[in-house]
Amino acid sequence: DSRGGNTGGSPGGAGSGSSPTESRNKELARKQAKMYDSATGDSKRWEEEGTSYESDRLPYLVSGYGDVVTEARQDAGLTVEEVAAELEVDEDDLLAVEDGRAATANVGGSVVRALEERFGIDVVDE
Known part of the structure; x- marks a missing residue:
């Protein structure tokens, strides 16, 4: 019984372990998008031409x-x-x-x- 409890806790631990990874991935994606936008974000054309x-x-x-x-x-x-x-x-x-x-x-x-x-x-x- 106690092993079953430990096994049940293990996936919970892995699940909570993937949460920081997921937020790191989201943060990384956000940073990459921001970098991409700043590298390609010349809006002058759209401001002038609509x-x-x-x-x-x-x-x-x-x-x-x-x-x-x-x-x-x-x-x-x-x-x-x-x-x-x-x-x-x-x-x-x-x-x-x-x-x-x-x-x-x-x-x-x-x-x-x-x-x-x-x-x-x-x-x-x-």
Whole structure:
């Protein structure tokens, strides 16, 4: 009987042992999020331009649009960094377009239009 009591107490001890671990993990996650926000939190763009996603909606894109953009960029002999700097767009947005994940990455339609104009390509399904 006394061993049963001890065994019953042991999981309780482990349970209370995991509680400090959980709060340490939460604290660590909070700190990481804070660091991420401070590293990427340039809100100047949103303060100046506002957050109206309707004005820069991503249009429907042709199938395989990412390959079209990648090929056009490579044919021009340019890197992602060079094109992003030239068009004044975020490198991550350009990479998302080339990877075919513009919609899931919330890339604005202006990025796609700039790429079409720069390379003389059609990727918008009109």
